Amino acid sequence: MAVILKLGHSYLRKNKTQNLFIALLILLSTLLVCTSVIILANTGNQFKEMHSRTNGSHQILTFDKGLNDPQTVYDWWAAQNGVQISPLLAYRTLSGITFEGKDIANLYLYMMNTTPPPWKVDQLLFASGQESSTPAQGSVWIPTSMANSYNITVGDTVHFKTGTAVLHLTVSAVVIDVPYGAPFTNTARIWMHPTDYENDFGTFAGKEHYMMGMHFDDYDSHSSYWDRYTTETGAPFLESIMDFESISSFYLIINQMIGFIMIFLGVVMLLIALITIGFTLSDAILANYKTIGILKSLGLTSRHIVSTYVVQYALLSIIAVLPGLVLSMFVSRFIIRISVSSLQTDHAHLVIEGIGMAVFSGLLLLVLIIGFIVIYASKTRMIEPAQAIRYGMSERDNMRLAGRMNSPLANRVLFGRFPVSWVIGLRNLIKNRKSSVLMLLLTMTAASVLVFGYVVLSSINGIDRTAAKWGYDNANIAAIVVDKMTFSRAEMQHVLEEDSRITAVGWRGNVTGITLIPSDVSSDAASQSFSLNLSVLDGRYTDFGFETLRGHNPERVNEISIGVNAAKRLNKQLGDLIELYIEGEKRTFIISGIYQAISNMSLSGRITAEAVRSVNPDYDDADVAFINIIKPSQAEVIAAQLNERFKASASIVTQKMLLDSLYAEAAHILMYPMALFGLLFILVTFIIIFITCRISIRKESRTYGIHKSIGMTSGRIRSSITLGVAGLSLIGSTFGVFVGMYLLPLLLEKVLSGYGIVQIPLVLNWGGMLLIACLGMLAAVIGCWLASREIRQMSPRMLVIE
Structure with missing residues (x-):
């Protein structure tokens, strides 16, 4: 044993720089592998823990079309066993906001009339600021996603545009609002004091809307509840439904991407480390071939020589794996913290799971390394002393090398x-x-x-x-309606038509389409109701860059293009028929195209304005105008000029600004x-x-x-x-x-x-x-x-x- 230790120590001392780098390589491999394990173990856990802690919604019902009576629907769900519901929350919509003198585009706000607690569903948690039952008068609570995206903190004043007036409200707290607090989202709920809500919006024209959240004891059974609702009321629910998948998607997508990349690269790094150690050991044996032959001729057994290398590299591995494991905990904590920042509070400690799995992975890595060392060191058993002393390698290897050179x-x-x-x-x-x-x-x-x-x-x-390949339009400028009550579409249309720099204008709105998932597609015996967010364009989709993966966008009144996930869920292909309830009436469409879109997880569709007017001849509910211009380089100048003219009722910005506001984070x-x-x-x-x-x-x-x-x-x-x-x-x-x-x-x-x-x-x-x-x-x-x-x-x- 003394000879083995002395030889191992001699090899370590002889190649100090090389051994240092091998130890560093093992450390980096351990760092990446263990970090990926911890991140994967925590992917979704922070969201699930917060969703459970706040008793978060599995579905959000939004009554913004006037097709269902909110109180009637609320009463029906309140009578159901196995379902908890939030209060019926009143809100008004805004999309104009200014902070520190800068207009924030592409941010749609639900100005909420805050109901005092207790709430059974979607309880708000305070990330920063003083906790209270409702915001103080003159102040609001904003979600963490909005605060993080625009660096808004407690005590800041935010200016909300309401057409001709501006509300100056102070941020008194930042709250975790799970359904509307996902990162890089463009919607946010702003919680107001009831008196402020009544005073500020009571004199404004327009209709008040409502929403409610529902938490199922068993989310997998939600379709059976909706089947019963359709049977008992005689019609499917015709308003907007936001499902749990949509609520969770933006919380999970970044961690999914990081987790995938890290586990892939971790495996690659591990393989590189093992191959390098095996190569290094093989060359170390070859470099010491003559010495090994002499040692064998002096009576040292093959087992002793193998043990020499095992002791040497096992010691290096142990020294390297431990700090790599410790460092992985700090690195993974940093990455997890920035990826779930919208779920963090100032006073809560980030709980990291998967430490045990990381330790196990480190030990497994150590075992793999030692196993590789044993395998490669076993090659010394085949060394013949005479050939080693004469050639410095086996006679066969010597002949092969000479032949190659x-x-x-x-x-x-x-x-x-x-x-x-x-x-x-x-x-x-x-x-x-x-x-x-x-x-x-x-x-x-x-x-x-x-x-x-x-x-x-x-x-x-x-x-x-x-943008078009992500499911968005490719127009140069977008005019977003801020206040529908004061906005005049006819006036803007006239201004745009008179501007010689503008080539095309298209008006887009949204409606909800309700269809049924056939029983042969769903896991339940009965058909399930399924809500599609439908884009309605008054114009040609191709003029504004909308693309499809297969087929084409709708051009006729009976055509529809649907997202890839909607097609998958409904088991539909090009040319198939689909029946949709639009504003309470059933229409049949031919699927003309299938597209991909990151918004709404491709659970959406596109139809023409004529299709909606076949149901409601007075339909004119566009909230965005797409504007194409002759010279795209003039987009910022034209947008600024139009924005100055219509700033009281619309926000007009370039497409690049809109997308940057979403994906910069x-x-x-x-x-x-x-x-x-x-x-x-x-x-x-x-x-x-x-x-x-x-x-x-x-x-x-x-x-x-x-x-x-x-x-x-x-x-x-x-x-x-x-x-x-x-x-x-x-x-x-x-x-x-x-x-x-x-x-x-x-x-x-x-x-x-x-x-x-x-x-x-x-x-x-x-x-x-x-x-x-x-x-x-x-x-x-x-x-x-x-x-x-x-x-x-x-x-x-x-x-x-x-």
């Missing part, structure tokens, strides 16, 4: 025609095939990870360039983990190539000594080796660019398909992708150059004598 292809076709510097670099790669393959795979992996992260962030930041959240992954892989690339180059250079020390003895400088030899590695990394990075650009997004689509995106719209910036891919190459070149410093210390005389 002296082949006609190498001598006549390659080495005979290339410059000496190229030959040295190529010879280093050909002779060390295993290390060359490892470097090729490593640079390809690093480039693919870096490019994939860059493409994901670029696609989110550049969503205005692919998503890009901000994703930026940190993607940057972390990129840095880790750059660091790993540097470490592994440093190790492999250092090993190969030590094996070839005699050859480089001969080169120096015949007049080659250390710098020239180092440059030749580095040039070979640079060429190899260029090939690997080239493949990596295409993997990160095409293959990895296909895997991410599997995650996003449940959220309504089956084909990720990518923004490919070739200049940026090539530049980011070069970071992996740069790490490889620097690692090789630094590893070759040993050549400067080699003595030609001693190396030739050896």
Whole structure:
């Protein structure tokens, strides 16, 4: 045992830098794997815990169409067993808000008449501010999503536009409002004091609306309740329904993306670490082949020699795994905190689950590493002392290596025609095939990870360039109606028609369509009612850039295009018929197209304004005007001019501003983990190539000594080796660019398909992708150059004598 420990200590001391880098590689692998395990263990848990804590809604009913009596519906659900309901909440809608002198576009507000507690459903939790039963007069409560997105804090004054008037209200508290508090949402409930609500809105024209939340003891049974409602009332519910899937989707989508990326990269990192350790151990055995042969000839058994390597690398692994495990807890906490910021309070401690799973993963990683060490170290059992002393390797390996280096292809076709510097670099790669393959795979992996992260962030930041593929319009400008009572569509239409810079105008509204999921599609014996959010466009969808995956957008009164998830849930294809209740009347439509949309999880549809007018000839309920202009570069100027004229009743902004207001936060959240992954892989690339180059250079020390003895400088030899590695990394990075650009997004689509995106719209910036891919190459070149410093210390005389 003393001999084993002494030999292990000798190997550790002899290769201090190499062993330090191996320990760092194991640490980084542990960090990434354990962090991914913790994040996956917490994906959805924070939302589920908060939803349970607040007794959150499974469904939200919004009475904004006037098709159902709110009190009658409320009374029916109040009489049901197994269902808890919130109070019937009165609200008015606004979409104009100013904070710190800046107008906030694309934010739709429900100004709520706050009902004093207790509430059975959707209890509000105070993230910051003084707790009270209702807001104080002159103040409001706002949700965490709104506060985080626009940096609004307790004590700030927010200005709410109500047509001709402006409400100046102070934020007295920031609350967690689960149904309407998801990150990067454009809707928010603003909770007002009842007296403020009556005084501020009592004199305004327009109708008051209501909403209510419902919590089912068993959410899976909700369809049976709706079947009973339809049977007892004689008609399906015709107002808007927001399901639990829609409530939870934006809370979970970012964590799903981060979790997928991290577990994938964690597995890749683990495989790289194991392969590198196996390669390093194989080369360490080869480098010490002669020594092992001598030790065996002196009587040391194969078991003792295997134990020497196991002790050495097991000690390194234990030293590295423990800090990696500890660091993973801090990193995962940081990532989880920023991804669920809308569910955090100032006084609550973030509870992280999955620590036990992370510890288990760390121990499993340790066992895997030691297992690999045992497998590779067992190769020493086959070492024959005589061959080891004579060749420094097995006789068969010596003959194979000599044949490879002296082949006609190498001598006549390659080495005979290339410059000496190229030959040295190529010879280093050909002779060390295993290390060359490892470097090729490593640079390809690093480039693919870096490019994939860059493409994901670029696609989110550049969503205005692919808006139609995400389910949005592609118009240059959008005019959002703030106050329908004071807004004049005829006046705006006249102004837009008179402006020669404008080419097309389309008016869009929304209605709710109710259909039934057939019993052969649903899991229940009876048909289930299903609510579709229908976009209604007065104009041609193609004029404003709306796209479909298959088919085309509706052009006739009896045509409809539906989202991919709606088609899946209803088991519908192009050309199928679908029956919808619109404003209480049943209409039959032909499915002309199927599209993808991240909003409403693709549980939506598109119809023409003529289709709604076949039910209600007086329909004129548009809330957005899409505006196309001749020169898109003038969009900001035209929007500002129109906004100045109609600022009392509408908010007119460019499409880019609207999309940035939604997805800037998503890009901000994703930026940190993607940057972390990129840095880790750059660091790993540097470490592994440093190790492999250092090993190969030590094996070839005699050859480089001969080169120096015949007049080659250390710098020239180092440059030749580095040039070979640079060429190899260029090939690997080239493949990596295409993997990160095409293959990895296909895997991410599997995650996003449940959220309504089956084909990720990518923004490919070739200049940026090539530049980011070069970071992996740069790490490889620097690692090789630094590893070759040993050549400067080699003595030609001693190396030739050896």
